[in-house]
Amino acid sequence: MNPNFVRPFLITAVLGAVAAFNSGCGHAEAKSQTPPPPAVTVAPVQAREITEWAEFTGRTEPVESVEIRPRTSGYIQEVRFQSGQLVKKGDVLFVIDPRPNQAVFDQRQAVFDQAKSEADRTEKLLQNKAISAEEAGARKARYEEAKANLDSARLDLEFTQVRAPIDGRVSRALLTEGNYVSGNASAASLLTTVVSVDPIYVYASIDEDSLLKFNNLVEAKKLGDTGGGKVPVDLQLADESSFEHHGFIESFDNRLDPDTGSILLRAVFPSDNGRIVPGLFARIRIPMSEKHEVVLVDERAIGTDQANKFVLTVTPTNTVAYRPVTLGPLIDGQRIVRSGLVTGDKIVVNGLQRVRPGMPVTPEAEAVAEKPGQKIALR
Numbered sequence: 403m404n405p406n407f408v409r410p411f412l413i414t415a416v417l418g419a420v421a422a423f424n425s426g427c428g429h430a431e432a433k434s435q436t437p438p439p440p441a442v443t444v445a446p447v448q449a450r451e452i453t454e455w456a457e458f459t460g461r462t463e464p465v466e467s468v469e470i471r472p473r474t475s476g477y478i479q480e481v482r483f484q485s486g487q488l489v490k491k492g493d494v495l496f497v498i499d500p501r502p503n504q505a506v507f508d509q510r511q512a513v514f515d516q517a518k519s520e521a522d523r524t525e526k527l528l529q530n531k532a533i534s535a536e537e538a539g540a541r542k543a544r545y546e547e548a549k550a551n552l553d554s555a556r557l558d559l560e561f562t563q564v565r566a567p568i569d570g571r572v573s574r575a576l577l578t579e580g581n582y583v584s585g586n587a588s589a590a591s592l593l594t595t596v597v598s599v600d601p602i603y604v605y606a607s608i609d610e611d612s613l614l615k616f617n618n619l620v621e622a623k624k625l626g627d628t629g630g631g632k633v634p635v636d637l638q639l640a641d642e643s644s645f646e647h648h649g650f651i652e653s654f655d656n657r658l659d660p661d662t663g664s665i666l667l668r669a670v671f672p673s674d675n676g677r678i679v680p681g682l683f684a685r686i687r688i689p690m691s692e693k694h695e696v697v698l699v700d701e702r703a704i705g706t707d708q709a710n711k712f713v714l715t716v717t718p719t720n721t722v723a724y725r726p727v728t729l730g731p732l733i734d735g736q737r738i739v740r741s742g743l744v745t746g747d748k749i750v751v752n753g754l755q756r757v758r759p760g761m762p763v764t765p766e767a768e769a770v771a772e773k774p775g776q777k778i779a780l781r
Contacts (some may be wrong), residue, residue, distance in 0.1 A: 443752035460606030
């Protein structure tokens with residue numbers, strides 16, 4: 403065989419063997435490497451002092467509401483307000499044509515003047531025996547009658563000016579100029595209404611269990627107050643995301659409704675410059691616990707295992723552990739844990755779906771800002 407032919411063949415074979423050897427070593431090295439533990443975000447379990455609250459729905463109502471009706475009959479001569487205007491007690495809202503009443507008053511004034519003149523002379527005439535005792539008594543009676551009639555006419559004349567009986571906001575005029583109104587007590591015409599604007603009542607129905615729990619806390623003096631023993635209560639309007647308005651519980655009704663199992667609560671709130679108006683839908687929350695310390699975890703850390711709730715904790719050796727928990731209400735994205743965790747435990751808050759109990763992990767800390775003195779709602 404030609405040596406010049408054998409040499410290239412041997413070189414090619416050697417190079418192929420070397421390449422195959424190197425490839426085999428690469429696969430063996432890759433198989434010996436294992437992936438790093440998955441990274442998870444962990445947060446410490448916190449303890450905070452909070453007050454637990456219960457939420458209820460209700461409606462705002464005015465403290466005072468008055469139907470404006472005339473006390474004398476006649477034609478409306480003038481309307482002295484704009485719809486929705488704020489009025490003060492004593493402001494004139496309507497003027498009823500006073501001329502008929504003025505004429506009656508003037509007539510009765512003349513009769514009164516005459517009767518008074520006769521009554522003033524009665525004593526002297528009686529002493530001089532110019533009149534009999536019977537005539538003297540009749541004169542005094544006529545004077546008293548004339549005085550009463552004049553007072554009645556004076557009231558009717560005053561009533562031609564229909565005034566606001568309270569401070570508040572007036573509705574629209576239901577009857578306008580030129581309309582005849584009746585001042586008859588049994589069928590007096592409705593002219594408008596006035597409602598007070600500050601403060602505002604909120605009515606809400608409270609269930610029996612909440613009432614009993616609340617009463618026990620009040621009796622034990624475990625609830626805070628706004629001064630004078632008044633229990634605080636917060637209000638949230640339909641377009642608000644938090645309970646921004648603060649008032650106090652004014653009263654409960656005197657009995658529980660057996661049909662609904664609830665009792666009516668009345669709370670008082672400032673109107674906050676007219677933002678809270680009568681008739682609004684509202685949510686209120688009332689305290690259902692004294693201030694106490696609870697354990698809180700991020701809502702994202704909670705998993706569901708059939709009907710059970712659990713969290714995954716990270717042990718000191720950076721492995722994952724399964725921990726069943728009993729939960730309470732939610733507060734600002736964090737959940738109260740009644741049992742199953744203690745302060746200082748580290749829980750997985752991000753990456754829960756990538757790990758299983760017993761797996762090693764690479765924990766990455768997440769800072770959680772403290773919010774002491776929180777108020778939470780029972781849901």
